[in-house]
Amino acid sequence: MPKIKLAEKTIELIKEICASFDNKEGELINVLHQVQSKLGYLPAEVQEVIARELNMSVAKVYGVVTFYSFFTMKPQGEFPISICMGTACYVRGAEQVLSEFKRQLKIEVGQTTADGKFSLSSLRCVGACGLAPVVMVGEKVFGRVTSPQVLKIIEEYKEVNVEE
Amino acid sequence: MINLIVDNKPVVVKKGTTVLQAASSIGIEIPTLCHMKLEDMDIENKPGGCRVCVVEVMGRKNLAPACVTLATEGMEVKTHSIRVVNARRTVVELILSDHPADCLICAKSGNCELQDMAHHLGIREIHYKGEQSTYREDTSPAIIREINKCIMCRRCEMMCNEVQTVGVLSAVNRGFNAVVAPAFEMNLDHSVCTYCGQCVAVCPTGALTEVDQTGAVIRALSDPSKTVIVQTAPAVRAALGEEFHMEAGTLVTGKMAAALRRLGFNYVFDTDFAADLTIMEEGTELLGRLSAYMKGDKNVKLPILTSCCPAWVKFFEHQFPELKDIPSTARSPQQMFGAIAKTYFAEKLKLKREELVVVSIMPCVAKKYESSREEFSMNGNPDVDYALTTRELARLINLANIDFRTLPDENFDQPLGESSGAGVIFGTTGGVIEAAVRTAYEVFTGKPLPRLDFEELRGMDGLRKATIDFNGTPINIGIAHGLGNARKLLEEIKAGTSEFHAIEIMSCPGGCIGGGGQPYHHGDVEILKKRQRAIYSEDKNKKIRKSHENPYIKKLYEEFLGEPMSEKAHHLLHTKYFDRS
Numbered sequence: 001m002p003k004i005k006l007a008e009k010t011i012e013l014i015k016e017i018c019a020s021f022d023n024k025e026g027e028l029i030n031v032l033h034q035v036q037s038k039l040g041y042l043p044a045e046v047q048e049v050i051a052r053e054l055n056m057s058v059a060k061v062y063g064v065v066t067f068y069s070f071f072t073m074k075p076q077g078e079f080p081i082s083i084c085m086g087t088a089c090y091v092r093g094a095e096q097v098l099s100e101f102k103r104q105l106k107i108e109v110g111q112t113t114a115d116g117k118f119s120l121s122s123l124r125c126v127g128a129c130g131l132a133p134v135v136m137v138g139e140k141v142f143g144r145v146t147s148p149q150v151l152k153i154i155e156e157y158k159e160v161n162v163e164e
Numbered sequence: 165m166i167n168l169i170v171d172n173k174p175v176v177v178k179k180g181t182t183v184l185q186a187a188s189s190i191g192i193e194i195p196t197l198c199h200m201k202l203e204d205m206d207i208e209n210k211p212g213g214c215r216v217c218v219v220e221v222m223g224r225k226n227l228a229p230a231c232v233t234l235a236t237e238g239m240e241v242k243t244h245s246i247r248v249v250n251a252r253r254t255v256v257e258l259i260l261s262d263h264p265a266d267c268l269i270c271a272k273s274g275n276c277e278l279q280d281m282a283h284h285l286g287i288r289e290i291h292y293k294g295e296q297s298t299y300r301e302d303t304s305p306a307i308i309r310e311i312n313k314c315i316m317c318r319r320c321e322m323m324c325n326e327v328q329t330v331g332v333l334s335a336v337n338r339g340f341n342a343v344v345a346p347a348f349e350m351n352l353d354h355s356v357c358t359y360c361g362q363c364v365a366v367c368p369t370g371a372l373t374e375v376d377q378t379g380a381v382i383r384a385l386s387d388p389s390k391t392v393i394v395q396t397a398p399a400v401r402a403a404l405g406e407e408f409h410m411e412a413g414t415l416v417t418g419k420m421a422a423a424l425r426r427l428g429f430n431y432v433f434d435t436d437f438a439a440d441l442t443i444m445e446e447g448t449e450l451l452g453r454l455s456a457y458m459k460g461d462k463n464v465k466l467p468i469l470t471s472c473c474p475a476w477v478k479f480f481e482h483q484f485p486e487l488k489d490i491p492s493t494a495r496s497p498q499q500m501f502g503a504i505a506k507t508y509f510a511e512k513l514k515l516k517r518e519e520l521v522v523v524s525i526m527p528c529v530a531k532k533y534e535s536s537r538e539e540f541s542m543n544g545n546p547d548v549d550y551a552l553t554t555r556e557l558a559r560l561i562n563l564a565n566i567d568f569r570t571l572p573d574e575n576f577d578q579p580l581g582e583s584s585g586a587g588v589i590f591g592t593t594g595g596v597i598e599a600a601v602r603t604a605y606e607v608f609t610g611k612p613l614p615r616l617d618f619e620e621l622r623g624m625d626g627l628r629k630a631t632i633d634f635n636g637t638p639i640n641i642g643i644a645h646g647l648g649n650a651r652k653l654l655e656e657i658k659a660g661t662s663e664f665h666a667i668e669i670m671s672c673p674g675g676c677i678g679g680g681g682q683p684y685h686h687g688d689v690e691i692l693k694k695r696q697r698a699i700y701s702e703d704k705n706k707k708i709r710k711s712h713e714n715p716y717i718k719k720l721y722e723e724f725l726g727e728p729m730s731e732k733a734h735h736l737l738h739t740k741y742f743d744r745s
């Protein structure tokens with residue numbers, strides 16, 4: 001078994017969340033949901049702590065994590081990039097935009113770049129159809145994005161160094 | 165009581181009976197694939213997932229899966245109407261459309277429930293062409309997972325979680341990518357898997373099988389520079405015949421010895437001999453702890469736990485490392501045999517240990533793992549070179565074109581082939597502790613046993629207990645088979661509430677007769693009971709039935725070991741355990 005190497009603080013946080021659901025096996029999904037919202041993702045070590053706290057096998061926890069696409073085991077990049085694949089965006093070229101992002105970042109949907117800066121995901125309609133195709137980087141929305149603009153968006157964020 | 169009609173025949177059943185059971189009670193067998201029930205053992209898998217068992221219920225629009233549908237008053241069921249048979253064929257064709265057509269070279273061929281089903285339904289063409297899943301193969305010291313062949317019946321998951329409470333396997337991912345796998349889809353040998361092989365024992369297809377070492381054994385047998393010897397575990401003789409279409413429970417001890425000789429083994433020995441040796445060591449250890457305890461020594465660890473099942477050993481190393489001082493330090497019979505063979509016997513033959521190859525025939529897949537543990541080797545040369553399952557031995561016998569059923573009965577060779585009846589009963593749940601009682605009683609009380617059959621220790625209940633009167637001293641004995649049952653006794657020990665002085669633990673339901681390497685029982689618990697009866701009858705027919713009366717064991721101590729628990733015995737016959745948590 002991989003050894004648990006989480007920070008004491010993180011372990012405490014997970015334990016608290018489990019305890020708030022009375023450490024019940026039946027509450028697994030709620031526990032996973034809350035832990036992911038706090039930590040951003042559910043790596044193996046985290047699942048092991050949850051399994052221990054809820055007194056169930058980690059294989060079962062992993063089974064649930066992999067069943068729901070909402071749960072992720074991979075950390076998000078510093079700047080998560082999401083491309084809307086709603087109908088409006090799609091007909092106006094979202095797919096080409098997405099493949100340009102893949103090409104530039106050399107990653108697939110669901111992956112994160114090696115330097116941890118960017119991760120890529122696709123979204124259902126975000127309700128900004130007037131701006132189609134829509135790309136979001138973190139909370140920021142970019143409208144009417146075309147393939148040639150992709151590199152510019154990436155460059156813009158490469159410069160940024162978040163709070164040192 | 166409920167009245168219903170199945171295929172125009174009236175049936176009366178108790179409330180809570182499924183349509184499958186109702187039909188079976190009047191001899192109508194509805195085919196099943198995912199469903200499996202070990203009657204009287206409280207082991208059942210019924211996810212209702214495969215839909216092979218569908219039947220037509222008059223007045224209902226949809227076909228109903230018989231294994232999960234309860235019989236109701238006035239119900240009228242058709243189990244083999246055209247509509248039902250067509251639906252069944254469609255289901256099986258759909259399963260086959262995502263199944264590698266590997267039958268010709270599959271390890272499970274001839275024993276595969278999916279293959280049988282396709283044959284039974286006369287499927288000659290698969291009308292559905294679809295994408296085929298590809299999943300990497302996972303090889304461990306004992307078990308191979310070829311998950312492409314998984315049909316998601318989830319029997320293995322039930323065994324691993326509910327019966328064994330090991331929790332290695334779970335359904336993961338979803339839809340087309342769904343498979344049964346360990347957490348994070350890691351390989352088995354990185355998981356807490358005990359290699360008990362109970363998942364292998366119930367898998368209907370070739371998705372889970374044992375590591376095949378027959379090739380290596382054939383190579384050793386054809387190497388003129390090697391002397392190859394073989395030992396056979398007690399439970400093998402009570403099951404091997406099934407592989408040659410003999411009635412379950414037929415004892416084939418003599419034919420097995422004859423077959424091994426014809427395969428070219430230079431000496432055919434018996435693990436039962438080493439089982440007697442185990443009793444000498446483990447029994448002495450038990451008595452040592454007991455007398456210290458009675459003298460008021462508060463540090464003595466009781467209960468003592470048996471240690472001959474390697475899956476059980478791995479289980480507590482992972483799950484109860486804080487109790488690792490409690491089990492007996494005695495090695496398993498397989499490993500005692502290996503250690504004695506590569507020292508005492510090799511010296512007799514004037515061979516270097518590298519020139520001697522020790523093969524074991526085991527009912528078990530965990531024995532493959534056990535023999536690969538580092539502490540059981542010297543300078544990289546293992547005490548036991550290869551551990552074959554009962555099934556693998558049957559394959560070797562077929563390969564060599566030996567007509568097993570017509571073989572004469574032959575004896576084991578000496579000096580490592582003689583055993584008492586006590587050694588034989590190691591093969592069933594309750595047997596190890598009964599064997600230990602036979603010897604410990606006489607050594608402890610200095611008196612001969614008034615009786616040899618301890619009925620109170622026998623049976624098939626998952627947890628059993630009995631108190632044996634050691635001439636005024638009551639000794640409380642516990643027995644567990646199946647790791648979930650063992651877990652209950654361990655929790656008591658941890659909590660300090662255990663009433664026992666000695667506990668026997670076997671990982672497999674039924675003990676080694678139900679081992680993961682035995683001929684497949686396909687869910688028929690009667691087979692296990694028949695094997696158990698065979699073991700006890702072999703014991704009954706033995707002239708010597710107590711380990712300490714085995715003359716070759718006495719000789720081994722005189723010539724080589726000194727006495728039980730001597731320094732030499734410690735070095736060769738005992739071991740230590742590791743914290744693997």
Ligand code: SF4
Pocket residue numbers: 307320323324328330331332333356357358359360361362363364
């Ligand atoms: S061998 Fe036993 S412990 Fe390992 S996966 Fe199979 S059932 Fe579980």
Ligand code: SF4
Pocket residue numbers: 313314315316317318319320321344363366367368369371372
């Ligand atoms: S591995 Fe075998 S037992 Fe387990 S779900 Fe797949 S087919 Fe069934």
Ligand code: SF4
Pocket residue numbers: 359360361472473474475476527528529530531670671672675676677678679680681
């Ligand atoms: S009970 Fe016997 S067959 Fe089963 S794992 Fe233990 S030693 Fe092997």
Ligand code: FES
Pocket residue numbers: 195196197198199211212213214215216217218229230231232
């Ligand atoms: S056998 Fe009934 S659903 Fe599989």
